[in-house]
Amino acid sequence: MTTHNPPLATVQRMFDAFHDGDLDRLIQTVHADSRWTYIGANPGLSKVTFVGKDGARKFFESVLRNLNMTTFQPTHFVTENDTVVVFGFESGTVKRTGTPFRNEWAQKYVVRNDLIIEMEEYNIQVDSAP
Numbered sequence: 001m002t003t004h005n006p007p008l009a010t011v012q013r014m015f016d017a018f019h020d021g022d023l024d025r026l027i028q029t030v031h032a033d034s035r036w037t038y039i040g041a042n043p044g045l046s047k048v049t050f051v052g053k054d055g056a057r058k059f060f061e062s063v064l065r066n067l068n069m070t071t072f073q074p075t076h077f078v079t080e081n082d083t084v085v086v087f088g089f090e091s092g093t094v095k096r097t098g099t100p101f102r103n104e105w106a107q108k109y110v111v112r113n114d115l116i117i118e119m120e121e122y123n124i125q126v127d128s129a130p
Helices: 006-020 023-027 052-066
Strands: 030-040 046-051 067-080 083-094 100-112 115-127
Touching (some): 006 067, 006 083, 046 052, 052 067
Antiparallel strands (some): 067 083, 100 115
8 A cells, every 4th residue: 555644654564564474574664762562362461561673573473473363454544643543453363272363453653754663552352263
């Protein structure tokens, strides 16, 4: 998708890299001082914050290590200045247990100078079947 909104374009580049499983390309969209906060249900209830590019990489490595994601679908983007809010859903199985999940989420990104400086994700399990 082509966009004239630089913050939205940055977030979409990050989503494209995640979809392709390209963590190196994904990390290129992350600011060195970024903070990534996850509040959610994958694979269990948790709240965790990761800092910097290394932290963002650890966040995504944890997702890939723990989950077999069969669907990751952003459905709606809302932008205001340097902030992008994305709503969507995901489904798959927890690798350790084989338990299926279907979650809905909202993610807020703050983008400065074409890099993600902040991400907050709120993720809730809505169904146990993908």
